[in-house]
Amino acid sequence: MRIDVLTIFPEMFQSPLSCSILARAQKKGLVEIFLTNIRDFATDSYRKVDDRPYGGGPGMVMMPGPVFACYEHVAAQSPLKGPVILLTPQGRRFDQAKARELSQLERLFLICGRYEGFDERIRIGLNAEPLSIGDYVLSGGELAAMVIIDAVVRLIPGALGDQDSTREESFSNGLLEYPQYTRPEVFRGMQVPPVLLSGDHAKIAQWRRQQAIERTRMWRPDLLEGRDDIG
Numbered sequence: 001m002r003i004d005v006l007t008i009f010p011e012m013f014q015s016p017l018s019c020s021i022l023a024r025a026q027k028k029g030l031v032e033i034f035l036t037n038i039r040d041f042a043t044d045s046y047r048k049v050d051d052r053p054y055g056g057g058p059g060m061v062m063m064p065g066p067v068f069a070c071y072e073h074v075a076a077q078s079p080l081k082g083p084v085i086l087l088t089p090q091g092r093r094f095d096q097a098k099a100r101e102l103s104q105l106e107r108l109f110l111i112c113g114r115y116e117g118f119d120e121r122i123r124i125g126l127n128a129e130p131l132s133i134g135d136y137v138l139s140g141g142e143l144a145a146m147v148i149i150d151a152v153v154r155l156i157p158g159a160l161g162d163q164d165s166t167r168e169e170s171f172s173n174g175l176l177e178y179p180q181y182t183r184p185e186v187f188r189g190m191q192v193p194p195v196l197l198s199g200d201h202a203k204i205a206q207w208r209r210q211q212a213i214e215r216t217r218m219w220r221p222d223l224l225e226g227r228d229d230i231g
């Protein structure tokens with residue numbers, strides 16, 4: 001998979017991309033991540049990429065010219081095709097299902113905005129999908145792009161070791177994950193639930209499912225709405 005990030009702050013990506021699973025996935029050749037600076041495609045001597053909104057109002061808007069020029073330059077670097085995503089709070093909310101969908105692509109473009117947002121012609125002209133990582137406003141799309149890259153790349157087959165399987169993790173069955181315990185059996189007076197030490201796999205599975213449902217009901221009741229398989 002090839003991921004192209006278009007941003008005016010490529011340096012923000014250096015450390016997240018050079019640690020842990022993202023670093024390993026790149027080393028193994030499972031993903032190539034390219035960072036391109038939108039500012040390099042500005043056409044004036046101030047390297048301007050934003051301007052005031054028509055109609056008035058606060059803040060600045062990303063201009064279409066530099067973003068289009070940057071996209072066209074980057075797209076031409078490889079014959080691989082893929083969708084264009086705009087990081088913005090004004091979009092559909094990113095979730096695990098979307099991460100799974102994106103992890104199957106051969107190419108993905110992520111365009112990060114700053115300021116008040118993008119000139120609407122960027123979305124229309126590049127047929128881009130606006131995606132938000134949550135109902136809060138960041139000062140730019142860079143952190144959101146990193147969240148998406150992390151969630152997507154770890155789902156590419158081979159990115160995780162056998163030990164860190166994605167089969168039972170939160171959201172894979174629409175529920176939060178059950179509680180986990182490791183050694184010691186007693187820590188500061190708190191015991192590991194005896195069922196986990198019983199060796200009875202059917203009982204353990206039943207306990208875990210019950211716990212997952214209880215947690216989901218407690219912390220994320222919205223995930224249970226409309227489900228008739230959970231009493």
Ligand code: ADE
Binds near residue numbers: 087089136138139141
């Ligand atoms: N840019 C600013 N806030 C954002 C958010 N919540 N998600 C994606 N991009 C953003």
